[in-house]
Amino acid sequence: MESTKTQPIVELQQVRKEYRQGHLQVQAVNGVDLTIQEGEFTAICGPSGSGKTTLLNLIGCLDTPTEGRVLVGGRDVSALSDSALADLRLRQIGFVFQAYNLVPVLTAFENVELVLALQGVPAAQRKKRVLSILEEVGLLELRDRRPMDMSGGQQQRVAVARAVVANPRLVLADEPTANLDSHTGAALLQMMADLNREHRVTFLFSTHDPMVMDYSRRIVRVVDGKIAADELKPRGAGDRSPAAGDPPAAGEA
Amino acid sequence: MAMFFKMAFRNLWRRRFRTGITLVAIGGSFSLLLFFVALTEGSHQLMIDLAIRMQAGHVVIQAPEFQKERALELRVTDPDEVMRRIGPLPEGWTATRRIFTTGLLRSADGSVMLDNLMAVDLENERKVSDVGRKLVRGAWLDPDEPGILIGEKAARLLKVDVGDKVVVSCSGLTQKVEERFLVAGVFRVGGDADRGMAMIGLARGQALLGMGDAVSQLAFFLPPDDSQAAARELRRRVQGLPVAVLHWQEALPVLTQLLWVDDISMQVFIFIILVIVAAGILNTVLMSVMERTRELGILKSLGMRPWSLFRLIVTESLLLGLLAVAVGAALGLPLVHHFGQVGIDPLALTGGEVMEMEGIAFTDRIHPVLSWASGLILTAVVLGMTLLSAVWPALRAKRILPVKALRQM
Structure with missing residues (x-):
């Protein structure tokens, strides 16, 4: 059994994010402190426009804060160049998007392989790794299909495989079940919960899907750009083993 | 990748x-x-x-001033010495000697101005000239005959054909000269040359014009890719002689x-x-x-x-x-x-x-x-x-x- 001692993978310190929308100045995130420990399975939830996607973008180094510090793996990302941010995303973070966002000209296999190729992993190793992860998400048979020839659920499983194939420390999933029916959504969540438990991949969701919250061990509620509540459950719905993915101490918010 | x-x-x-x-x-x-x-x-x-082929060669050797004024007196007086200095020609090269002048061509029925009367080395010119290829009647010049090749338009104006007599009048080196020729062939090369150009043998031309062994031009034909290098080499070899060596780009500035x-x-x-x-x-x-x-x-x-x-x-x-x-x-x-x-x-x-x-x-x-x-x-x-x-x-x-x-x- 792996050690359950954890360390912060993400730290937000007094983070604010403003942007202009026409003539309006919008406070999307307003003074957020948040710590995510390695191995967590956490949902950031809140109504539309509450700032959860902005928060996820900031953590994913897709956006920079107006104020405050964002630390990923202990590293302050606000001073990094575009290329350095790209490298950080490539090596430490996996993304799962609401609209799957697979590369349409690549097959399922190639979509998953892409991240490893960008990392410069040799072809033989890539093949081995991709086949193994596709087997894990149950898509080995469909590996030569292009996204347009797959269902939404299948595409999202490819997206999850792509997000975890390079063993990132953190997977960010923005409304991953929003476009899926409840059955497919549940299967996907179970798959991610298994990956969390077996590979200790940290999962962070932005969602307003109750099912996602059900699966999560920690729920961070965001309202008007601020953290309104930070709850810890004894176990998530996806937990099959009482010892795995032990919840860390809650964030400071 | x-x-x-x-x-x-x-x-x-x-x-x-x-x-x-x-x-x-x-x-x-x-x-x-x-x-x-x-x-x-x-x-x-x-x-x-x-x-x-008609006007120059890939490289030509002529009197230094000839390029400015194509006058008979601006000549290469000792072409044999030039050729001796150059030595044996490489494989694929042809050298031909030419005299260029102007004159008048007459028959019983009329006359035409010749703005390009050429006296040419019959053997070598035949290998390179376009005229030989474009004879519509008659044949190339015979060194033993007092033959002349004239253009189709000239023939028509003078109402002459192969075998007929024509008279060439022109200025020789020292005096005006005139001689009778037999039309050996009629060519059609197109344009004004069919009226104003005529060709006779070199020996006959030299005698008629009082040139001795002199010629207006020595023209060299060679594989075209080598022509610049060849011009440089020929220039080196004839150094000291009163001649100019010109690459065709210098000899044909208008072209x-x-x-x-x-x-x-x-x-x-x-x-x-x-x-x-x-x-x-x-x-x-x-x-x-x-x-x-x-x-x-x-x-x-x-x-x-x-x-x-x-x-x-x-x-x-x-x-x-x-x-x-x-x-x-x-x-x-x-x-x-x-x-x-x-x-x-x-x-x-x-x-x-x-x-x-x-x-x-x-x-x-x-x-x-x-x-x-x-x-x-x-x-x-x-x-x-x-x-x-x-x-x-x-x-x-x-x-x-x-x-x-x-x-x-």
């Missing part, structure tokens, strides 16, 4: 119709360029070849200038076509980048570096350019080959007008010819243009902000 090319190549075929149209447009333009460059090269070769002007207008034409090609590529690539903003944003969020996105777009354009060049070559090269075989009637290009320069008419069929160098340069230029027109769209792709791109549907 194989993955990279795979993506670039497949991206090209996402919009088959658009890519197809762009390919046909660029490929078509490229084939047109190949053909016109080949046509220009072919016509230049023809012009150079004709002008050299050289005409070819230069023609080259410039060809380059302008190429440039215009290339600008149109570049606009086509720019449009296609820019559209494809703008349509894929979201997807490119995803690639960036997955960790693709900004310059890698730049390279992806440039690679797509390069592939498009390579395919277009292949399409263009597939269309253009058979065209060049076909017309290279059958030739093109120059009258068809000028609308029936005979193009003439320095007394030489260009009536021979033009055979388009494409040198490797021109083909490769054109290919490189088209590919370069393709890359250049991809720079702006590629920079746009590089600058895409993932967070903005992800908001786009």
